[in-house]
Protein backbone atom coordinates (compact mmCIF):
# COMPACT_ATOMS: atom_id res chain seq x y z
CA UNK A 1 0.00 0.00 0.00
CA UNK A 2 1.34 3.40 -0.96
CA UNK A 3 1.37 5.72 2.05
CA UNK A 4 1.20 9.52 1.92
CA UNK A 5 4.58 11.14 2.51
CA UNK A 6 4.58 13.69 5.31
CA UNK A 7 5.66 17.16 4.18
CA UNK A 8 8.06 19.67 5.72
CA UNK A 9 6.56 21.37 8.77
CA UNK A 10 4.86 18.30 10.22
CA UNK A 11 5.99 17.84 13.85
CA UNK A 12 6.59 14.09 13.32
CA UNK A 13 9.66 15.01 11.24
CA UNK A 14 11.15 16.75 14.30
CA UNK A 15 10.68 13.96 16.82
CA UNK A 16 13.46 11.81 18.16
CA UNK A 17 12.14 8.47 16.90
CA UNK A 18 11.66 5.62 19.35
CA UNK A 19 13.25 2.17 19.37
CA UNK A 20 11.18 -0.66 17.97
CA UNK A 21 10.53 -3.73 20.12
CA UNK A 22 10.82 -7.13 18.40
CA UNK A 23 7.09 -7.74 18.76
CA UNK A 24 6.13 -4.42 17.18
CA UNK A 25 2.78 -5.01 15.46
CA UNK A 26 2.75 -5.36 11.65
CA UNK A 27 6.41 -4.46 11.25
CA UNK A 28 6.87 -6.54 8.06
CA UNK A 29 3.80 -4.94 6.54
CA UNK A 30 5.03 -1.45 7.46
CA UNK A 31 8.40 -2.15 5.85
CA UNK A 32 6.72 -3.50 2.69
CA UNK A 33 4.49 -0.42 2.50
CA UNK A 34 7.50 1.85 2.91
CA UNK A 35 9.33 0.18 -0.01
CA UNK A 36 6.24 0.53 -2.18
CA UNK A 37 5.92 4.19 -1.18
CA UNK A 38 9.61 4.92 -1.83
CA UNK A 39 9.68 3.25 -5.25
CA UNK A 40 6.48 5.01 -6.27
CA UNK A 41 8.16 8.35 -5.52
CA UNK A 42 11.50 7.35 -7.15
CA UNK A 43 13.34 7.84 -3.86
CA UNK A 44 16.58 6.17 -2.77
CA UNK A 45 15.69 6.20 0.91
CA UNK A 46 12.70 6.65 3.21
CA UNK A 47 12.44 6.92 6.99
CA UNK A 48 9.41 5.94 9.08
CA UNK A 49 8.76 9.53 10.32
CA UNK A 50 8.21 10.44 6.65
CA UNK A 51 5.14 8.22 6.66
CA UNK A 52 4.03 9.58 10.02
CA UNK A 53 5.60 7.03 12.37
CA UNK A 54 8.19 8.21 14.91
CA UNK A 55 10.00 4.86 15.10
CA UNK A 56 13.66 4.03 14.40
CA UNK A 57 13.20 2.47 10.99
CA UNK A 58 14.47 3.47 7.57
CA UNK A 59 14.99 1.84 4.21
CA UNK A 60 17.54 2.44 1.47
CA UNK A 61 17.83 1.34 -2.15
CA UNK A 62 20.56 3.14 -4.06
CA UNK A 63 19.93 1.35 -7.38
CA UNK A 64 18.72 4.54 -9.17
CA UNK A 65 22.19 6.08 -8.60
CA UNK A 66 23.88 3.17 -10.39
CA UNK A 67 23.33 4.60 -13.87
CA UNK A 68 25.19 7.83 -13.03
CA UNK A 69 27.82 8.00 -15.79
CA UNK A 70 30.11 10.20 -13.68
CA UNK A 71 30.76 7.37 -11.24
CA UNK A 72 33.35 4.65 -11.65
CA UNK A 73 32.27 1.18 -12.74
CA UNK A 74 33.11 -0.14 -9.29
CA UNK A 75 30.97 2.49 -7.54
CA UNK A 76 28.09 1.83 -9.88
CA UNK A 77 28.24 -1.89 -9.17
CA UNK A 78 28.14 -1.20 -5.44
CA UNK A 79 25.11 1.06 -5.76
CA UNK A 80 23.21 -1.34 -8.02
CA UNK A 81 20.97 -3.50 -5.85
CA UNK A 82 22.07 -2.03 -2.52
CA UNK A 83 18.78 -2.47 -0.71
CA UNK A 84 18.61 -2.57 3.07
CA UNK A 85 16.26 -2.08 6.00
CA UNK A 86 17.70 -0.45 9.11
CA UNK A 87 15.96 -0.98 12.45
CA UNK A 88 17.07 0.66 15.71
CA UNK A 89 20.17 2.00 13.98
CA UNK A 90 22.92 3.62 16.01
CA UNK A 91 25.60 5.69 14.26
CA UNK A 92 28.86 4.59 15.85
CA UNK A 93 31.34 6.61 13.81
CA UNK A 94 31.40 9.23 11.06
CA UNK A 95 34.87 9.88 9.75
CA UNK A 96 36.98 10.89 6.78
CA UNK A 97 36.84 14.07 4.79
CA UNK A 98 33.60 16.01 4.44
CA UNK A 99 32.31 16.20 0.89
CA UNK A 100 29.40 18.02 -0.67
CA UNK A 101 26.52 16.45 -2.55
CA UNK A 102 23.33 17.98 -3.89
CA UNK A 103 20.64 16.38 -1.69
CA UNK A 104 16.89 16.29 -1.92
CA UNK A 105 14.19 14.77 0.26
CA UNK A 106 10.76 13.31 -0.51
CA UNK A 107 9.33 15.38 2.37
CA UNK A 108 10.79 18.57 0.86
CA UNK A 109 9.97 18.38 -2.87
CA UNK A 110 11.59 20.76 -5.33
CA UNK A 111 14.33 21.81 -2.91
CA UNK A 112 17.89 20.65 -3.50
CA UNK A 113 21.01 21.90 -1.74
CA UNK A 114 24.62 20.87 -1.32
CA UNK A 115 25.11 19.18 2.02
CA UNK A 116 28.51 18.32 3.52
CA UNK A 117 28.96 15.01 5.29
CA UNK A 118 31.84 12.75 6.35
CA UNK A 119 32.77 10.17 3.76
CA UNK A 120 32.69 7.03 5.92
CA UNK A 121 30.38 5.69 8.61
CA UNK A 122 30.19 2.77 11.01
CA UNK A 123 26.62 1.90 11.88
CA UNK A 124 24.96 -0.69 14.09
CA UNK A 125 21.44 -1.82 13.22
CA UNK A 126 19.01 -4.71 13.13
CA UNK A 127 17.63 -6.14 9.91
CA UNK A 128 14.03 -7.20 9.27
CA UNK A 129 14.64 -10.49 11.10
CA UNK A 130 16.09 -8.60 14.07
CA UNK A 131 19.58 -9.86 13.33
CA UNK A 132 22.19 -7.39 14.55
CA UNK A 133 24.82 -5.99 12.16
CA UNK A 134 27.71 -3.55 12.43
CA UNK A 135 28.73 -2.30 8.98
CA UNK A 136 31.08 0.25 7.47
CA UNK A 137 29.93 2.21 4.42
CA UNK A 138 31.38 5.03 2.37
CA UNK A 139 30.57 7.27 -0.57
CA UNK A 140 27.00 7.61 -1.78
CA UNK A 141 25.73 4.64 0.21
CA UNK A 142 27.00 6.26 3.43
CA UNK A 143 25.47 9.55 2.30
CA UNK A 144 21.98 8.10 1.85
CA UNK A 145 22.20 6.29 5.20
CA UNK A 146 23.35 9.52 6.93
CA UNK A 147 20.40 11.42 5.42
CA UNK A 148 17.90 8.75 6.53
CA UNK A 149 19.52 8.37 9.94
CA UNK A 150 19.08 12.11 10.45
CA UNK A 151 15.34 11.61 9.91
CA UNK A 152 15.03 9.27 12.90
CA UNK A 153 16.92 11.88 14.94
CA UNK A 154 14.48 14.62 13.88
CA UNK A 155 17.02 16.33 11.59
CA UNK A 156 16.41 17.45 7.99
CA UNK A 157 19.00 18.24 5.31
CA UNK A 158 17.83 21.84 5.23
CA UNK A 159 19.16 22.17 8.82
CA UNK A 160 22.66 21.61 7.46
CA UNK A 161 22.87 24.49 4.98
CA UNK A 162 24.06 28.06 5.51
CA UNK A 163 21.70 30.66 6.98
CA UNK A 164 21.80 32.56 3.68
CA UNK A 165 20.61 29.47 1.79
CA UNK A 166 17.97 28.88 4.45
CA UNK A 167 16.67 32.39 3.75
CA UNK A 168 16.58 31.71 0.02
CA UNK A 169 14.43 28.59 0.35
CA UNK A 170 12.10 29.97 3.04
CA UNK A 171 9.28 30.66 0.61
CA UNK A 172 9.55 27.21 -0.95
CA UNK A 173 9.36 25.60 2.49
CA UNK A 174 6.31 27.71 3.33
CA UNK A 175 4.66 26.54 0.11
CA UNK A 176 5.33 22.89 1.01
CA UNK A 177 3.77 23.40 4.46
CA UNK A 178 0.70 24.93 2.89
CA UNK A 179 0.38 22.20 0.29
CA UNK A 180 1.04 24.48 -2.67
CA UNK A 181 3.67 22.07 -3.96
CA UNK A 182 2.37 19.19 -6.03
CA UNK A 183 4.85 16.38 -6.57
CA UNK A 184 3.73 13.28 -8.55
CA UNK A 185 3.33 11.26 -5.37
CA UNK A 186 0.84 11.38 -2.55
CA UNK A 187 1.70 13.77 0.28
CA UNK A 188 0.24 14.85 3.59
CA UNK A 189 0.88 18.54 4.16
CA UNK A 190 1.41 20.17 7.55
CA UNK A 191 -1.01 23.09 7.24
CA UNK A 192 -2.81 22.95 3.91
CA UNK A 193 -4.49 26.15 2.79
CA UNK A 194 -7.96 25.59 1.41
CA UNK A 195 -9.28 27.21 -1.75
CA UNK A 196 -7.55 29.78 -4.02
Ligand SMILES: [Zn+2]
Pocket residue numbers: 104105106107147151
Ligand atom coordinates in the same frame (compact mmCIF):
# COMPACT_ATOMS: atom_id res chain seq x y z
ZN1 LIG B 1 14.73 12.89 3.51
